[in-house]
Amino acid sequence: MEAVGMLLNGFTDALTPINLMMAVIGVLVGTLVGMLPGLGPTSAIAILLPLTSVLGPVEGIIMLAGIYYGAMYGGSTTAILLNIPGEVSSVPTCLDGYPLAKQGRGGPALGIAAISSFVAGVLGVIGLVFFAPILANQALKFGPPEYFALMILALTVIVNLAGNSIIKGLIMGLFGYMISMVGIGPSGGQPRFDFGIDALSAGFDMISIIIGLFAITEVLKGMEEKQTAISVGKIGSVYPSRSDLRKSSKAMFRGGIIGFILGILPGCSTAVTTFLSYDIEKKMSKTPEKFGKGAIEGVAAPEAANNATSSAGFIPLFALGIPSSPPLAILLAGLMIYGLQPGPVLFEQNGSFVWTVIASMFIGNVMLLVLNLPLVGLWAKLTQIPYGVIAPIILILSFIGAYTVRNNSFDVFVALVFGVLGYFLHKYRWPVVPLILCFILGPLLEQSFVQSLSMSKGEFSIFVERPISLTILVISLVLFVISIILIRRTKTRVKEVVGTDLDISE
């Protein structure tokens, strides 16, 4: 019950006019950018992240939560109307959403997608309210060895984010960790990897790397793919009929439950849950032959799973500091800009702030439904903005974003270099999210490792002698195996559906 009281306090803070305005702006801007063809939620959040850094912590994070939900919904809109999935997790939505759009029923498909996202999102946030504090309470008993084991658990997520090659994912993770070590060492205060260059002694800024790898690379990819505006046909009313709602209600519920339960596990991304929920819905349907030809349940189930997984992903993120998907990894970076360290002490040290953010997630979900349903027609028109107008604006915003974090032109240079690097990494299918994840978690891992060894006078047995630490390490191993099995299954399904290997880390 304490959680409910804290949540109500959170609502009091989140429902101020300025915070409501931030939520509205976040949802609108997130939807807009998430809808731009070729830009998925991860890139959308990466592009918009620096803009929130000029705000105060509460306003900034509320806007960021709005951007997150808006961008996720924007990705679904392009999947349904244009058959362009911004991320692999939107592929199942395309399977039935686009045929519906071609039949002139794009509106109801978008409506069902919005309602499914809302229902599952709210379910997910309710779960977050009850689960996250319990998990965080347990985690308060953690010492350095437990933290180290937790970081190892977080790194099993790499399997999920690695795409088609675990070796490439691991190398990228190590590379990310290595560049996070540039600067002053945490143990002895010695400069590391600075090679006598002054600019390197302060280390790399996380945001400039994210902007380079996501925003700038994305524009280069867009130029190559010659993104053009695609006209959208009639979409019909966005308000689904009673029959559509009846058909979709069970699918929403099942998709939401699957998405939520799997989403709690660190290492289970939306790509896995959307495919799984689509397949289960098809198997349970009395008319499986309609799937792939415009079954409304085929839109409801993956959309619900997508949003439930996204919301459930906040539980390991807030309670343990483990992001389970690429957008959450970027969001983790966003939280850290404000000096927040997601993990066991977050609820203890920044309780009121966290509950305000959770309350704003409810608000974000409501905004999404209230604003996006009536505005679907407008969003459909905005997909026709020429890429030649969008791309220069994204690049200028990226440039400003990289500069403003530390008012340092070196960060802009870093963003440009990582933009070029990201393009080549994409070409040769090297996943970039493990790099970001390890860049963020690496310093925490090092700190807990060195502290643990100091406690044990150099004995490694400290990690397996303490029950909690040992348990977490065993769970890491189990999750590692489960993740590999689920990823293999998803890869096979993606190949069956798309006809070719896709980089499922995207």
Added chain:
Amino acid sequence: MAKNMLADRIAGIICMIVGGIAISEAMRLYPMRTGPLIGDHTMPGIVGGLMVLLGLLIFIVKGEVFKAEYPNRKTMRGMLLTLGLLFVYWFLLGILGYTIITLLVSIGLFIVIGNYSIIKSIMYGILVTTVLYLLFIFWLGMPFPTGIFNI
């Protein structure tokens, strides 16, 4: 035995070199340690060792084989010009100041990426620069370099 992709083999070599650099950094920091495994040298050493090992693996283990396709010459030229403009933006930011260089680079980007006429690009450039000026400098009061013209 089927050959591994050339790109993976090159990446393997780069990875081993980077790993070697990390190990040499660990060796440089080793004398400043507080214990054999306690100090700023530990993680660079571990990461370096793993990078060398994984670099070797990616070099010899056959992974997925595919052809990385690059765009045609015209598109490639556009991409290089875009990157060139961004590097000019970075280089001249402190000299010309934020407002002037943003205007010039945005006009250039509209010409290169959007293939718009010079007149149209100038109009778009002025519009973008004005909106960003109002947002970041006038409203949010963010400090940007003013350059030699103090604008």
